[in-house]
Amino acid sequence: MLPTPFDPWTKDETFTEYLVRQGLSRRQFLKFCGKVALLLGGGALLSSHDKKAFAKEIAERLNSAKRPTVVWLQLQECTGCLESALRSGDRTLEDLVLSIISLDYNELLMAPSGDQANAALEKASAGPHLLVVNGSIPTKEKGAYCVIGGESAEGLLIKASRSATAVVAIGACAHYGCIQAAAPNPTGAVGVSSIVRDRPVINLSGCPPIGEVITATLLYYVIYGHAPHVDQDGRPLFAYGQRIHDKCPRRAHYDAGQFVLQFDDENARKGYCLYKVGCKGPATFAPCAIMEWNQGCSFPIKSGHPCLGCTERHFFDRMTPFYRRLPGLEVPGTGVELTTNQIGGLAVAASVAGVAVHSAATVIRRQQTHKGRPPRPSPLPFWETKRPESRQIKRNQSRPDPACHHETS
Amino acid sequence: MTRTVNHQGEIQVTLDTPVPYGGVSTRELTVAAALGARAGTRDPVDLAILSAAAHYEDLRHYQQLEYAPPDPEFCRSISRVRHLDSGQEQLIARGDLDSILYLCRAEEAGRHRADLLADIEEVHGFRSVGVARGSVSAVDGHEEWAYLGFIPVRATRSPRSRKEEPAAYRYVPVWDWQLRVLHWTAVFCILSLSLTGWLMGSGNLVYVTPGTDTFYIGWLRLAHFTCGWLLLATALLRIAGLFIASTKYQRWQALFPVTSTDLRNLVRVMLNYLLCIFEQGPHYIGHNPLQQVAYTGIYLVGCAAIFTGFSLYGMYAPDHWLFGHILWLNHLIGPQYVRIMHLATMWIFLAFIPIHIYLSIRADTVEREGAISSIFSGGRWCRKGTKFDDD
Structure with a gap:
């Protein structure tokens, strides 16, 4: 069925006429259409009925294609x-x-x-x-x-x-x-x-x-x-249309929490998930896990190498470092690179330290504020029988009783 | 114990059992106390004593000849009454116990005993009305006073009128129950999301024994996504609450300090926190300007967390009718940096929480502003006379 490049499809004939001229059988042609249908429907997971209909549609359209x-x-x-x-x-x-x-x-x-x-x-x-x-x-x-x-x-x-x-x-x-x-x-x-x-x-x-x-x-x-x-x-x-991660043959190991920690460790030999050695499959939209490479031979993750995310825009800037989960962030002016978790941990530590310092300062400040004031009256012991002052003053009055004057009036 | 309620029903006067002195009978003491009242009195305490005495004797048989009202110095009144049947006259002194005892030239032991008994009554809220009876000698006009005892009196306001009573504090509803439910739901969600997100993002703390069949990350993902949807729901309800909430302290006007007073107070509050000044400064019933800025900021961090989270979640279906429209950030900076943003929001929350809890507790204990208690109870007690800038 192989049409040679030296006997090309001419401008005026339809594709079917061309294939007939090439001696292609109808069966071979339909097989070809089915294959194309599978390719185009790769992400769509067509049912077998849909695939047949799709292949038929492709055949019809190819018949009339110029x-x-x-x-x-x-x-x-x-x-x-x-x-x-x-x-x-x-x-x-x-x-x-x-x-x-x-x-x-x-x-x-x-x-x-x-x-x-x-x-x-x-x-x-x-x-x-x-x-x-x-x-x-x-x-x-x-x-x-x-x-x-x-x-x-x-x-x-x-x-x-x-x-x-x-x-x-x-x-x-x-x-x-x-x-x-x-x-x-x-x-x-x-x-x-x-x-x-x-x-x-x-x-x-x-x-x-x-x-x-x-x-x-x-x-x-x-x-x-x-x-x-x-x-x-x-x-x-x-x-x-879909991420490598969602079609990955190693996905079950991801869901199970089974990760390769180093490229030559026991987990790598068992074919565990490459997430922790920097696989960018969770961020990469590509059909590698479905179509695979070189006649469906393999693709990077299958052969034990983390995905680099090469189908994503600016992957050389945004997906690096290739062998780490997330990039670090450089502290401006120092050249020191910290991970987000390190920076976040420092922020939390600073927050806790700030709370400790501020509460200590509050206590000191409070004591200073109360220093100039008269001391609080200490409560009387319960056995003290001292009367309230008002009563004592009245009892000690030695003035003549005015009630007498009232009486004589 | 006698109990009388006055006509308005506002003040309730309670008389405890009268405490007579020496050989005086309760009847004698009560009648004498009633005769000490001014004729035609409307005073609630007098009415109570009169009503108690009416059980013993018909007071219409007495005529009040003279009445001297209590003066502020001696705190006692004196009345001269005549018994119509016998024509006998007597003086009744009534008032502060000490004053009456002094009048009677009571001996030390009797005074001490009467004071002790009065102190015991005072514990229960009763004040003592001392009563003495006097006679004038026909020969030299010398007064002879005899201490009869005292009547414990307590005046209380009825619960109904107590409600309208002017008090030092008033209760202000600040956070309605919807907001408090949203707050604590968000707390639960943020803590769960942080834990599950960190576990599955870092892949740490994974101890899967080889050969076992687990779904560890899968369950973490389920928990994370469920809490994420819940947090989205709380965020949407909170946004709705910005316009329909019951108190103004939770509506959109309280998101930012806008007026010049608020902006000036923002600086003052910042200086107060910085220099540990807590006895002055602006007072706010809701959030003060610094809290407004901080909480609006944390709302924005929450929105960023939700948006970046759903940007990452939506990658499972880039042609989804909804998620297809929120993936622009992924295309703008790349999914890895969206992940870093998402992770950063977690750390911002975790750094925010200690400060948030500290300042809320501090507002209750040091500044007496009632912040931590109001997120549980929904309101706070505001001291009257304090000027609140958002009242």
């Missing part, structure tokens, strides 16, 4: 994403994707070079096309940090995106700038969505993203003609 033109730019990046897309393992699927799209311009894969390559880019960019971008766009020094064919990355991207129907930013670099955008970001690297603001940008984050996610997104576009549903960060929900 071959889209694709421009695939590679800007400030390491080529890892394209390697991931090409070498994700399932050759049939990837070859099919590359065959059903008309990859008119890509620095790495295309045959032409020089003026011919530039001409191909201009020609493809003129009409409606799907723009795929790898790599970030350096904005400092007028884009001097990445110049291709005499054109800065920014200019190239703007030119290519002018008549693009949708833009797919592949990899963390195209998403937000990845490592080169980490503080202090010397080249001023930004993601595609910071440059292209007038049309939808689908971010396939990850360093690199899983190959199947790339091909599934491109297929979604071929099938539906529009972008898939995305989250707040522009990532397709079918792949980035």
